[in-house]
Amino acid sequence: MNESVMKNETIERVNLLNFDVEGIKAWCAEHGEKPFRAVQLARWIHRYCIDDFELMTNLAKSFRAKLNDLAYIKAPVPITEKKSADGTRKWLFDVGNGNAVEAVFIPEDDRGTLCISTQAGCAMGCLFCSTGKQGFNRNLETSEIVGQLWYAERELRRENGITDPNDRIISNVVLMGMGEPLQNLDNVIPALKLFLDDNGYGLSRRRVTVSTSGLVNQMDKLGEAAPVALAVSLHAPNDELRDKIMPVNRKHPLDQLMAACRRYLKVAPRDFITFEYLMLGGVNDQPEHARELLRLVRNVPCKFNLIPFNPFPDSDLTKPERETVVRFCKILNEGGVVTTIRKTRGDDIDAACGQLAGEVKDRTRRAERLVIQKQEASDVLNVQNN
Numbered sequence: 001m002n003e004s005v006m007k008n009e010t011i012e013r014v015n016l017l018n019f020d021v022e023g024i025k026a027w028c029a030e031h032g033e034k035p036f037r038a039v040q041l042a043r044w045i046h047r048y049c050i051d052d053f054e055l056m057t058n059l060a061k062s063f064r065a066k067l068n069d070l071a072y073i074k075a076p077v078p079i080t081e082k083k084s085a086d087g088t089r090k091w092l093f094d095v096g097n098g099n100a101v102e103a104v105f106i107p108e109d110d111r112g113t114l115c116i117s118t119q120a121g122c123a124m125g126c127l128f129c130s131t132g133k134q135g136f137n138r139n140l141e142t143s144e145i146v147g148q149l150w151y152a153e154r155e156l157r158r159e160n161g162i163t164d165p166n167d168r169i170i171s172n173v174v175l176m177g178m179g180e181p182l183q184n185l186d187n188v189i190p191a192l193k194l195f196l197d198d199n200g201y202g203l204s205r206r207r208v209t210v211s212t213s214g215l216v217n218q219m220d221k222l223g224e225a226a227p228v229a230l231a232v233s234l235h236a237p238n239d240e241l242r243d244k245i246m247p248v249n250r251k252h253p254l255d256q257l258m259a260a261c262r263r264y265l266k267v268a269p270r271d272f273i274t275f276e277y278l279m280l281g282g283v284n285d286q287p288e289h290a291r292e293l294l295r296l297v298r299n300v301p302c303k304f305n306l307i308p309f310n311p312f313p314d315s316d317l318t319k320p321e322r323e324t325v326v327r328f329c330k331i332l333n334e335g336g337v338v339t340t341i342r343k344t345r346g347d348d349i350d351a352a353c354g355q356l357a358g359e360v361k362d363r364t365r366r367a368e369r370l371v372i373q374k375q376e377a378s379d380v381l382n383v384q385n386n
């Protein structure tokens, strides 16, 4: 049965977390309610984080009765919740059939960032990624994507005794958890619209970031439908190396990716692309790689964020020495590209990128993939070392 629909005797009830504000308006219209009622309803759900129709006091009793009969509000339920000594929080959400996805909250002085997942597993097969190694399970529904933010904001507000709907704890959202967001645009776009809508989460476009491994056609679609800030996982300065560590590059090589970045910049809320660059010891971390990167991006206004590899069990790849990362960073900065090194947060709770790995059902397939990918990883290392 479709997750978004629950049977109530003969009536199908809908999960309102699956709708953006336009969707709520359309649903209300179908049930004879005016658009301003839909706006009130959206605000109760997303600004007050309320899931009980009886608490929505400015809605008419008859409308509340209709809502109780026809609709519900349900976010995914966390299986575990971990708190790091540095304030980072990680929730593991059950999404059914033995699958789980993770969301991570990172508090900083001037912002609170929630990193959310868009798929259970991922089909892109990047060599360095523990989510990729699980293989693909399924796309998350809009309610499961939005539900991570809805749940986290509600929890954090409760704990901090916040009742004013304008006083929000999560100011930034990044789609950098599990999965490739651009492979699930049908569900991601309504979620992004809700994040941006003043009657939803009211976040500015600059504070919502989608991270992609480089699906060029879908980058154009994102730019048309919901142009938020874009981060591109680059991780290699040439096709030969990128082909080996990111299979997507065999389909969409770097010249196509750079052209797609330039097109995206025409609609982007920021005047630069953020390139994430994973630093893999002895693979892509040498000064010549940094110089090659400068040539690659010379026509793309950008910033770089260097991410030291987070090792995970069954991975043969390693993290470079700190000095190697600093030297790499210096070459890019001196070449005129603003570059930072990502701080690691939540180390004690495995909340870092690439360590997000929900349970998977098909362990046989996973084991087979691990053997193949371990072999591929050592091939890459051999190529680099020769």
Ligand code: SAH
Binding pocket: 128, 129, 130, 175, 176, 177, 178, 179, 180, 181, 211, 212, 213, 232, 233, 276, 278, 307, 308, 309, 310, 311, 312, 353, 354, 355
């Ligand atoms: N699928 C999207 C977003 C999720 S991955 C993407 O690939 O961009 C978020 C980021 O974590 C990506 O930049 C990804 O390359 C990085 N990442 C994956 N595995 C990692 C690891 N083991 N250590 C550090 N970063 C990793």
Ligand code: SF4
Binding pocket: 122, 123, 124, 125, 126, 129, 130, 131, 132, 133, 177, 178, 179, 180, 213, 233
């Ligand atoms: Fe998927 Fe991103 Fe991991 Fe690659 S890095 S396997 S695209 S989640």
